[in-house]
Amino acid sequence: MAQTITAPAEVDERQPPTELFRHLRSTPGGLRSREAARRLTVYGPNELSRRQARIWPRQLLAQFTQPLAVLLMVAAVLAWAGHSPALAVAVVAVILLNAGFAFVQERQAERAVEALAAFLPLSARVMRDGELVEVPGRDLVPGDVIEITEGDRICADARLIDGSVAVDLSTLNGESLPAVRTADTEHVPGPLLEARELVFSGTSCTAGQARAVVTHTGMHTEIGRIAALSQRGHTEASPLERQVRRATWIIAAVAVTAGVAFLPIGVLAGLGWAAAITFSIGLIVANVPEGLLPTITLALAAGVRALARSGAVVKRLSAVETLGSTTVICTDKTGTLTENRMHVTHLWVAGREWAVAVAGRDRLCRELAVAAATCTTARLPGDGVSAGGGDPTELALLRLAAALGVPVSGSSRDSARTVLYAFDPRSKRMSTVTGGHLHVKGASESVLPLCTRFLDDSGRFSALTDSIRDEVAAAVDGYARTGLRVLAVAQRIAEPDLLAAGREAAEKDLTLLGLVAMVDPPREAVPAAVAAAHRAGIRVHVITGDYGPTAAEIAAQVGIGDGRRRVVTGAELEQMDDADLDHLLGDGQEIVFARSSPEGKLRICEALRSQGHIVAMTGDGVNDAPALRHADIGVAMGRSGTDVAREAATMVLTDDNFATIVRAVEAGRRVYDNVRKFVLYIFAHAVPEVVPFLIFALSGGAVPLPLTVLQILAIDLGTETLPALALGRERAEPGLMSRPPRSPKAGVIDGRLLLRAWGVLGVVSAVLVTAGFFWVLWRAGWEPGATLPGEVYAQATTMTFAGIVACQVGTAFAARTDHASLRSVGVFSNRLLLGGIAFELVFTAAVIYLPPLQAVFDTAALGGAELLFLAPFPLLVWGADEIFRAWRRRRGADATKEAPSCESATS
Template sequence: MPPGEVHGALGSSARGLSPDAAGERRERYGANELPRAARAGPGRQALAQLTDLFAVVLLLASAITFLAYWLSEPRDAGRLQLAVAILCVVALNAVIGFTQEYSAERTAESLQAMVPHTCRVLRDGRRQEVPARDLVPGDVVALEAGDAVPADCRLVEAHELSVNNAALTGESDPVRRDSAAMAVPGPLTDARNCLFMGTDVVAGAGKAVVFATGAATEFGRIYRLTASASRQRTPLQLQVAAMARRVAGTALAIGALLFAVRLPGDDTVEAFVFALGVMVALVPEGLPATLSVSLAIGVRRMARRNALVKRLLAVEALGSTTVILTDKTGTLTQAEMTVTRVWADGAVHPVSGVGYAPEGEVTDPAPRVRELLRVAALCCDARLVPPGGDGGRDGPGNGGGPGGHHGNWRVLGDTTEGALLVAAAKAGIDPHTEEAASPRVAEHPFDPGRKLMSTVHRAPGGGFLVHAKGAPQELLARCTHIDRDGGARPLTEESRAAVVAVNDGLAAQGLRVLAVAVRRAEGPGGDRDTAESGLTLLGLTGMLDPPRAEVSEAVDACRRAGIRIVMATGDHPLTAEAVARRVGIVRGREPLVVTGKRLDTLDDAALDELMAGGPELLLCRVSPEHKTRAVTALRRRGEVVAVTGDGANDAPALKHADIGVAMGASGTDVAREAAVMVLLDDSFASIATAVRLGRSVYQNIRRFLVYVFSSNIGELGPIVAATFTGFPLVPISAVQILAIDLGSDVLPALALGAEPPESDVMDRPPRARRERLFSMAVMRRILFLGGIQALGVTAVFFWHIHASGIPFAEFTEDHPVYREAVTMVQAGIVLSQFFVGLAVRTDRQSLLRAGLFSNPWLLWAGGIGIALMACISYVPVLQEVFNTAPLAAADWAVLTGLGALPLAADELRKAWLRRRRPESGERAAPGGGRTDRGGRTDRGGRTDGGGPAVHEPADGGPGPARIPGRDEDR
């Protein structure tokens, strides 16, 4: 409808709402903010720790043990101690797990919203500043360059108003907005007379009437789309759950079998207590706590590198990532336009420097180059604000539009004009001085149809000059002369073709090209057609949104690690390919470029086939739905997908991914809420660091799994041996097993979780999604080390029993020889685990080469476990609890020698492996794909080996040209 009818339709007026009306609507519509995602409260989170399968098994065992104590006559205090000890184990695990999860999530909530905190509105005709959360439908909002749009609004006044919709649509180019009535056949975001929450005003000023707030906005629509997606379980979650089921089932089965074997010769309760000891020996009681703390160590390490992880298990998921689906604007690039080329007087002049800080120079700034940049700077409405300048209000979203900050320099207004001002400053031109010498007397604002802007200035020597800038093809059509060899020369067909060739060359490099022209005028008046005709072309400028400096190195690291990188952006294919080449995502002659229009024509099967193509794939002009479909297709192929993004349009894909990575500084509320990891510095390089740490976490998890389960085998061995030799008592009690698992195993396992990444961790391919946590190699090592321990402690036990010369039938729980024997079994397991902890620090490398003292925490943890065992052996109170006896020095010497056997045997195994296979495992494919994909052909005939690619034309036009000289540009 016409602007004059908007106020009435929304129950407002040109003077805005009254305070009373605003208050009433605030009650009706609620706060202008996005609803927080539903999150389990502390009580539910704590309860979830008790539903872990290991916890359920232990709780059941405790209940049955307590029941046995209650029903038996006389009642055995040892059974009550066992029931209480098991409950303490479950409680300790729950406290550790809850503390780590709760603290990690609450730390993430410290990130602030992108939506501005305050906005300017008209209330009863008076302009005032109110909290953005108090905005209501019908409010009249005053907007100007540098403001963030606080809600969805309909423009009623617009003065050269342009907005940046990158946060909503993914496109970084400013978009013109006006207040005229129009039909909108497509999405509401196509309406040129509407502004949307979370976008930025980059030029001009205007007034708008709010028609939607909070969840009713376009941001809210995407938020609801995001909230409807279920959170994906990480590979480690799936594997730990499967492992827990197998271990619990195995423990129950073996316990039941041994119960049946012993039942004929024992009392039922005694047989059950024996079987319970077997179950406790097999269940890794400390594993949940150890897993949580190890992941928390990874979280803290990542936080120190500006990567905030909201969920612990996401740490490991990063380490198993096989594909990164990355956004372009704000993730790979700085969201800052920068002039890199100036063509004037027949030559191209490179411009150094990045961003809005006027640091750099124009190569060979000849007089004609300076004149071009001077004219371009005068034909701008933007302003360059130095550090500490007062160009706009502070606060989120009010930093001058999408340009952001570079060394605290800001641009208020159009980013393209800001780039021209910076380039002029690099050539030694002071815009303020030039404006004083050539004041503007008239202007013809930018017209989207003409794609031009022109201003009229008073010339220093008298008369008037028209300065014009715009799209080369449009401006060139209005030029009759060209500035060449120190003067204006007629623009011949030959020279016109030369200009077109230069323009095409710059555009082929992904640069946005603007032409600059000038003409003398009789006066400041006259119509636009007259002012913008008969122009003299001064030259061309080429600018780009520069990649972040650290991205190339990070991309190289990901390629070496066998991780495929797919760019998904709302920008034009030419721009996307140029950026992808500069950062190293694209290295082949022609990548596979697919637009959103093409994706709309593909069903799921065809999309799966497309995603199975070569490693160099660019998705351009894509919507949130397109990104989500791409993520789903990749996950159907078995990929572990990480998605990066900063805008609300990225949020659905972030949540559907295995690991969503949002930008912390420039990201939106919706994106940060959907992601499980937030990059506090917005740096893609932090992803490579996080992948490295994530892989290290998985290696460390496997290390302490070998450590813990080999101990369980050492505990189970003598129990099984006692069963089949007819010994009436257990060689090690359930309470002693709990003391080992929590007192002697947990701290060394945690120390193993703090092992730093190995030097070649990023030179290995990603782990296959179907690869089990308990691989055959892990199982073999557990059986190897655990078997040696079991043999050693079993031999010690029966050697001590037989050396006494007392028949089996005469042994009771209080017999001194029996108590000494079970003490030796417990001490033998503790000592052997100390040496196993040293052995599992490396897979193939000798411990001596890695450094015996390079992980002092492990030595301290092992020492604490041995000291605790000494206390159990010698302290009378603990002797009564654990039914132990003091050991002689000779006993400790024998146990130390037997305990060192696993370390010696493992060193021999590693030496044999190094001699048999000098090279370390499978390597990453040089093209960025994994080696198991080599040579696979995609649907267009492309091979991963570098053959020709089928290049999809963008929007029906020719595909992006090949860009030579990438290495030189970099």
């Protein structure tokens, strides 16, 4: 009978090895091959899997049932029925394009999980049948005993049973410094990732050698848990997508209802069935904005291209608009707020502090810089390697020596070195031997206890008394409080054989040369970007795996927190329930979350979203993938980020710069405003297109139909398209980033827009167009009910068609601003709009004056009198809207003036 094996999820990996082996039914000699094969059948392969397989044909087909797609299909059918196959084909092409965009978007989560799988190695060294053999990484099972050495990528979560290793955990916790893991350690309560006896799948061994027993494999590992979090839920539609979907259903319902409702009205009014059907089709076509979706798509695409030029690659078109409604930015620190480039700012030598700018004139400072630079392995660009490379801290020390006029050449340094004692994460120091000189650098708490003397201000080696030690400790604490990282530098002069006899023998009786304080400085553009975000009503939180006080200091330097430093550690966050977290995030204060975990980052994101915020979340590591996936806008780092983060994110920063996020928010607001502008432009023409059909129906046919269906299609998909696209490229209005974020519930199409489109621009245009139509009939001597000659009727409908186009020109200029006057943005500043209007006029002239097109669209040439009648239409339409906006601005100014008095009255 087979033994019962404890399920991986039930194993307490932090218990002593003897008990762990008993629970796993294993031994320090590993498993037998037959037992390992059986467990592989029970637990499955050691690999990441998708929660649910998606059938891509079904995903793709679902895109064609979206309301915009359905509405465009109706428009395509109408265009085909109206003998315009070219227009029908163009609309179908737009449907296919949008379906492709949405399909690609939905598959991003699957690609993120595939990228996570790249962190798992192909093979591992395992004890099987009492021998150390190499097996595929996917064949590991709980109970296996694996060997881990320097350079290995760890295949599974495991508990060390002997030895000690330094492990790079940055893929899981975001910290760049290696963490020491050792078998002979006492159990200390705390987060799992900080357990000193555990190693995790997907991390790398940077030093040491050890053996470990596998406790979890596949999706039960920490990296598997992150993969599961990344797959949880689904990508939600952006505010624009939701609003346009709702608006298009409303438009479609209104169009179809109006067409069906007026069909019997037309018959009862005395029209024949053929005329009534023609009227109904015309009413539907007039109400359906065929150009709306392609115009939105192309405007968003233009926004994507503009963001790419400024350093932000957006992978989903609708994300451009979502950026504009961002209310909270959750940002990482290193490389996003900072330059990710260590820079030495101060030196402490012989009881005196020196700024680097003036330290070059002091001999002791130069000696300190040379000693620190000698104890490195990095190289600056041009020093034997074109791009340079190495630890950022060591690069900072090399730059320090060069700045003080005592550069240290990497090639000469390495050739003269006789012994290298590499950086030990446990002792937090590194040493090098050059002849009879030992140079040591490391954390002050590591180096200072080994020192017995120090270099005094006269350049002599003096005894390191307790008072001097207290002075050094005070200097270290002072630097740490200001967010600086401190290294102590020491040396020893002795016989080369003694210094080469081993680390323990060499690193004693040291002489303290001084302290080096350095910082990863904030990016130059970040303070201004944070200030711009605050002016725009956007709150900024810092979520980092770094040390709290350091992160708080950087946040304060760039203006986050408004002078108040609120730091919440990962342990404190874990102890909070949801109500406490909601209260913390709801008080309006900006917070630094330090030592954050993947779950913590995801909790913060979901808590903010539950409060109605639109969240932009930055990240660069594997541990950031779940939060990037579930934020409204996931922002990954292009330079320092992992493939996993880039796949999970919606936007990738090619320059890793926080300022680029704020520029993207500004671009998103501009795109949203421009979407409203061309929606206004398109909707304004519905009134002058519908009114002629109402006149025709309500007169019972006594007034001839002022506009044909084909002429409406020529307007909706011909003359209005290019100006609408040009409005999508309009520059930002003044004060764009000085107003608060709009509510996610605020629709693109709201009452204010409809009032302006239908109540102002639409009514004025309808009055002018109708006047032009009846003016032509009056000049021809027409009376109600009389039969018109074909040439007169064609000229009258052409006048209506041309009148709508003329009003479009005025509407285009009026739609360029939502609040400000046209003069504030420049009458002729949008050259694309001028080009679009020029095309519109040329296209209209071709439809009116070219015989082949006259036959298609039932138009007739207009004379000079008709053209003079049409000439003031654009100015009248624009002027009416300019007066309306001036009245609204005056009302807004009056409301603002009254607000303080109201507040004072209540106080």
